[in-house]
Amino acid sequence: MALIELEKICKTYRSGNLHVPALVDLDLQVDTGEFTALAGPSGSGKTTALNLIGCIDQPTSGRLRIDGRNVADQTVPQLSDFRLYQIGFIFQSYNLIPVLTAEENAEFVLMLQGMRPEERQQRVRPLLERLGLGGLENRRPSDLSGGQQQRVAVARAMAARPKVILADEPTANLDSSTARELLELMRELNRDEGMTFLFSSHDPLVLEHAGRVVRLQDGHLVGDERKDG
């Protein structure tokens, strides 16, 4: 059984009496441990797909199952808990809580889960080290560079060891060498920890690193290639 299953998913936005079909009959399966990129030009539906999978938006029709559970059957608090325990988010920008330090941001999900401080630190400190953030634990996001902020976001998403990490254009605001570093890091974590990554990008650099590239165009699935290794 696949970790994520999309079955004939449609998402239509209504603005006024204008109907914008963002996703049309999308069928997609993602297995545990994949490092998959959603590719496609601007407006092709990448963000929409990630939002649906992340349970922060609802499809207009179709069926979405994650870890065997039908998302449409969940109540609002259940969905919150589901996001808290099973999903890690990395957004393009504005990821971090400005009033919390880098370490507190990285610990945030664990705090919400109610983990004890020592345990949290044991979990987060090595992660920050590994992400090259050692020594920056007490800085506020405003005192970190864009690349450092994104790495804190990666640490936060990973700290809780969710089933899947969803990253919407995580490198869009980074210069290419920082972007490459971040990608290699995520790839490493994917290999070492077996964590599933699903991210969106139209950046060729990102697609290079992906183990599988799913191509979208105007809300339709137009390609699905797997690389070996």
Added chain:
Amino acid sequence: MILWKLAFRNLRRNRRRTLLTLAAMVASSSLLILSLGVFSGMFVDMLASVTEQYSGHMVVAGKGYLDRREMHATMDQAQAVTEQASRLETFRGASPRLRSFGLLSLGDRTQPAEVLGIDPTREIQVTQLHRKLVDGRYLDPDEDHGIVLGVGLARKLRAEIGSELVFVTQAADGSIGNDLMTVRGLFDTGSVANDNGLALVPLHWLQETIALPDQLHEVAITLKDPLQAKPTAAVLAGRLDDRLEVRDWGQMLPEMAEVIASYGASTLILSMILYAAAGLGIVNTLYMSVMERTQEFGVLLAMGLHPAQVRRLVLLESTVLGVLAMVLGATLGFFLTLWMKTVGIDLSGSISSITYAGGTILPRLHAEFEFRNFWLPSLLLLVTAVLAGWLPARRAARLQPVEALRED
């Protein structure tokens, strides 16, 4: 726990805005506390104008005397009454008195007056007239023909210290009682009724003059806590023989009792008006800060924060603001009240004293401490802050994560 941390740090984020809101809240609550203190001071003055200058907090008299003040309705249980009264918990002093209404004359001037026969050493435990002297001295314990009277009365008679007044009245045996009195002192209380119509004379002299030897009309009693007068009066009545009755100041001055009682309602209304403004300020602050953080709430919701927790976060922020304002406001209010109690503002240059509901409001701003003047405004302020947080909190909790994230 994490919500507390977020709430505190969010309040510090826009420090100036938080401080401004806080200042508005602190100002309204401390000023409210001050004005309630001034009201209390006014009531204390009003009550004191009667109780400390004339009646005491409770009066014991023979049944019927207090309603008609009929000369013959006397009592002679001074000893028993004083003894029982002194056993009361808040007892401060008791003074036996005899009263006569008659005419005081000097030369060709004559004025009606209420002449109160007192024992000076006992009377000073009940009334404060000996502290209100503007000329001469109070009655001596062994005084024989002395009289102390109000400045208004003296002015009308053109009397001064040492003047010889003639007192004429009807005695209990039907004869005309009269005698010569020497003016010893003049008091000025600010209360028109006392200053223009009251005179103090030695008790035994009056008993002889109106032919009521060893008789009294009343025993006036003061307590340490005037607000305990009502229950204390009931206790005392139960311990005295049933030819006597006891009245507290509330019964003697029903109008004033009513004014003081209705003050509770006025306090509440005044507080609510003041806080409506402060409340709108808080609503505005929190709305602004919620709107600014829309995207942040989107991230929080996406991370798995429940909508209910988002609501709690915003409510926590308004509550923290409320508690802070409450503590600071009560502290500032305390010092303002203290200042107004010890220093005060003298208004006698611009207005004169006002008689209202049987008491006298002195021409001064002066505050008194009362516990309720603090807890009521403080509690209301906190309630206002929490209520003001409600709308912004609800808005934040209803945000859809996707839409919030898209906000710019």
